[in-house]
Amino acid sequence: MTRIHTADAGTRTPFRVQPEMSGRLTYAFYSGCCFQGADARFFDILTQVFGRLDVDLQLIPDAVCCGAGVIEERSELASLAINARNLAGAERMGLPFFTPCSTCFNVISNVQKRLAEDPRLHDQVNRILAPDGIEYRGEGRLTHTLYILAQDVGLEKLGERVTHPLHGLRVGSFYGCHTRNPADIQGYESADNPTSLEDVLRVLGAEIVDYDTRDNCCGYHVAWPNADLSKAMTGQVLQGAKKQEVDLMVTSCPLCFKNLDGVQPKALAATGRDFQLPVLYLPELVGLACGMSPEDMKLDFHVVPVNVRL
Amino acid sequence: MAPVKITPKRESLLANIRVQRFTSGKDRSPYFDNFKLEVETGMTVLAALRKIKDEQDGSLTFRAFCRSAICGSCTVRVNGRSVLACSTQLLPILKDFRKGSVTIAPMANLPVLRDLVVDIDPVIDKLAKMHPYLIESPERVPEALERESLMSRDELNAFDYMTDCILCGSCYSACSSVAADPSYAGPLTIAKAYRFSIDVRDSFRGIRDQAAIDQGLWSCVQCRKCIKVCPKDTRPADTIRRTRKLTIDDGIRDTPGSRRAKAYVADIKRFGQVNKPMLPVVVFGTKGWEAIEVAEAALTKQGLEPTRRVCKLPGQEGVEGIFGRVRAIEDEEEQGR
Numbered sequence: 001m002t003r004i005h006t007a008d009a010g011t012r013t014p015f016r017v018q019p020e021m022s023g024r025l026t027y028a029f030y031s032g033c034c035f036q037g038a039d040a041r042f043f044d045i046l047t048q049v050f051g052r053l054d055v056d057l058q059l060i061p062d063a064v065c066c067g068a069g070v071i072e073e074r075s076e077l078a079s080l081a082i083n084a085r086n087l088a089g090a091e092r093m094g095l096p097f098f099t100p101c102s103t104c105f106n107v108i109s110n111v112q113k114r115l116a117e118d119p120r121l122h123d124q125v126n127r128i129l130a131p132d133g134i135e136y137r138g139e140g141r142l143t144h145t146l147y148i149l150a151q152d153v154g155l156e157k158l159g160e161r162v163t164h165p166l167h168g169l170r171v172g173s174f175y176g177c178h179t180r181n182p183a184d185i186q187g188y189e190s191a192d193n194p195t196s197l198e199d200v201l202r203v204l205g206a207e208i209v210d211y212d213t214r215d216n217c218c219g220y221h222v223a224w225p226n227a228d229l230s231k232a233m234t235g236q237v238l239q240g241a242k243k244q245e246v247d248l249m250v251t252s253c254p255l256c257f258k259n260l261d262g263v264q265p266k267a268l269a270a271t272g273r274d275f276q277l278p279v280l281y282l283p284e285l286v287g288l289a290c291g292m293s294p295e296d297m298k299l300d301f302h303v304v305p306v307n308v309r310l
Numbered sequence: 311m312a313p314v315k316i317t318p319k320r321e322s323l324l325a326n327i328r329v330q331r332f333t334s335g336k337d338r339s340p341y342f343d344n345f346k347l348e349v350e351t352g353m354t355v356l357a358a359l360r361k362i363k364d365e366q367d368g369s370l371t372f373r374a375f376c377r378s379a380i381c382g383s384c385t386v387r388v389n390g391r392s393v394l395a396c397s398t399q400l401l402p403i404l405k406d407f408r409k410g411s412v413t414i415a416p417m418a419n420l421p422v423l424r425d426l427v428v429d430i431d432p433v434i435d436k437l438a439k440m441h442p443y444l445i446e447s448p449e450r451v452p453e454a455l456e457r458e459s460l461m462s463r464d465e466l467n468a469f470d471y472m473t474d475c476i477l478c479g480s481c482y483s484a485c486s487s488v489a490a491d492p493s494y495a496g497p498l499t500i501a502k503a504y505r506f507s508i509d510v511r512d513s514f515r516g517i518r519d520q521a522a523i524d525q526g527l528w529s530c531v532q533c534r535k536c537i538k539v540c541p542k543d544t545r546p547a548d549t550i551r552r553t554r555k556l557t558i559d560d561g562i563r564d565t566p567g568s569r570r571a572k573a574y575v576a577d578i579k580r581f582g583q584v585n586k587p588m589l590p591v592v593v594f595g596t597k598g599w600e601a602i603e604v605a606e607a608a609l610t611k612q613g614l615e616p617t618r619r620v621c622k623l624p625g626q627e628g629v630e631g632i633f634g635r636v637r638a639i640e641d642e643e644e645q646g647r
Contacts, residue, residue, distance in 0.1 A: 033584060037621025038609060064582035064626050069532055071578060073554040073571040078636045082578065082629050106534065128635045132628070177486070177533035182545075191538060192391050193407045215390055217486035217533040224593050225528035225567035232490045233531065301612055 017096055017152045025152055028090035029057035032101035033065055034254045041298045042254060046100055048296060049287040052161055053153045060089040066104045081128045083111040084136035096141045102253035105144045106178035109185035112142060144179055146252045147188045150196035155203045163291035165205030172209050172246035173197045176253035177217050197252050204289040213240025218256040234259045234267035238277055248278040250285050257281040262303050278306040322350040325404055326411040327358060332422050349400045356384055356395035372426040379541055382478030386426050387415045392480040392539045417483035433482050436495045440503035440521050447513035465510045472505035474542040481536035481546045487529050495525035497536040497546035504553045519557045527553060528567035566593045579633040582626025587618050
């Protein structure tokens with residue numbers, strides 16, 4: 001099958017979630033592994049920030065790990081089945097499926113797409129789920145922090161809630177790969193020229209700085225099989241941003257955050273570089289701009305010190 | 311039914327086409343030339359390059375042949391994305407980027423010979439090491455000339471999608487892992503090897519398994535850029551995961567990647583969640599203890615209590631049945647073969 005490439009292929013009209021009468025938005029929340037356990041603080045940060053923006057999250061009961069594409073290296077059918085089960089959880093709640101993790105977003109989007117394209121596979125998966133009394137209908141919508149902020153809450157409302165704008169702060173934005181590749185996973189915006197992250201950052205008052213490693217991969221998913229390669233990739237991203245003298249980097253992906261902040265000292269040491277570049281996870285910066293304190297945003301948990309006074 | 315009008319509205323836009331130039335042995339480093347061009351509806355990147363060469367600068371050098379997205383020779387990068395010049399229109403890109411300028415550069419990850427022409431030998435050398443051809447299995451390919459080697463539809467479907475690959479190198483140019491480690495095989499080489507390994511008429515799978523491992527099968531970072539850029543929609547990153555499965559099924563289980571895959575499946579089946587604190591030891595063996603101790607010290611410093619147990623939410627166990635039923639289906643399919 002030949003695809004004729006046009007840059008706007010896959011860009012559909014964004015489908016906004018309409019707020020309830022109260023003006024609040026509610027989502028079925030799929031946590032993924034980086035919003036629990038040792039990383040549970042991300043969940044606290046996210047719920048606090050969303051609270052300011054009238055967004056409510058209801059945890060999907062019984063949702064399990066998406067397998068991050070790794071279980072597909074043993075069984076594609078298992079990945080399809082458990083993620084159809086995860087999606088069915090949100091369907092039963094009658095709410096849009098929201099995951100803040102870009103990899104979960106990617107993996108589950110692909111499951112949704114494959115089952116929509118292949119009715120035989122869809123039936124097979126439902127036969128696997130049936131003994132547990134679960135049916136996946138394939139009706140739900142899947143979304144990510146980026147699109148909740150930029151499209152559902154909307155830039156106007158977000159702007160109204162900003163009390164401490166980031167005037168003059170030079171920010172390097174980093175999407176990471178899994179909300180962008182492949183281009184057809186959800187269609188909220190152009191995969192070649194996405195703007196949701198920059199749109200949000202501009203509303204917060206940041207100055208967006210372009211840098212030549214913006215579209216690179218942070219290397220997170222190769223850390224287990226090949227740690228050196230992962231560190232080399234992380235180091236390259238950081239050095240590109242550093243060259244443009246950004247004050248800080250912001251990423252919408254919690255896994256990119258883990259590599260760019262958590263692995264930063266080792267990644268730079270491996271490439272013989274010595275600097276510290278603060279990296280923030282997008283909700284943290286939104287929270288700061290909306291008047292929350294660095295303590296609320298738990299910035300002292302960062303490996304690279306963040307000193308932003310707004 | 312009224313006929314649907316499919317003729318697009320004709321538009322045109324005066325744009326600046328930035329083209330990377332470089333002549334090996336003459337220029338110290340690549341530079342950009344700017345060409346003004348009236349870009350019209352339907353004009354492809356290749357049409358624009360030819361027009362520039364015909365009317366503005368005859369020395370502009372690029373590769374192209376079939377103009378039908380089948381020879382795979384005209385791959386370039388347009389605003390950073392690897393595309394076939396002959397099947398990519400310029401106007402939608404200008405609109406997408408909301409700029410009056412577009413940048414055309416040669417493929418990444420390969421040495422530039424001149425302007426937009428790269429030396430493809432490095433990737434062809436890697437491909438050659440994968441034995442990308444069918445080595446007949448006597449069980450499936452009868453010797454007698456008049457007897458055919460028949461295949462079922464399912465057997466064909468296992469690799470049919472990969473036969474669309476035209477070796478254009480878009481995926482290789484987009485690959486994050488090749489960029490960071492030039493010795494890594496790249497998406498197209500592994501995907502092409504898979505196409506033959508999964509072919510029931512073939513008998514060389516084990517050799518290709520090892521060749522793939524040797525050329526960095528587990529170095530793919532799964533960024534999925536290759537899936538995005540493939541002009542034939544062959545989804546190389548998906549095929550790389552399938553190749554990983556093949557090598558594990560064939561018994562190559564002593565790699566960190568295969569141990570990770572095994573641990574993920576076992577943990578999710580049992581707990582509904584991966585036991586992350588213990589992953590270093592599971593993947594790297596006793597060497598992993600050091601990483602665990604470092605991680606635990608970091609948590610303690612932050613005032614958190616480290617644990618070696620799986621962190622999960624209530625109700626996450628409960629997919630064991632699903633894994634069991636999946637296994638039963640897969641076993642049945644295996645026996646059917």
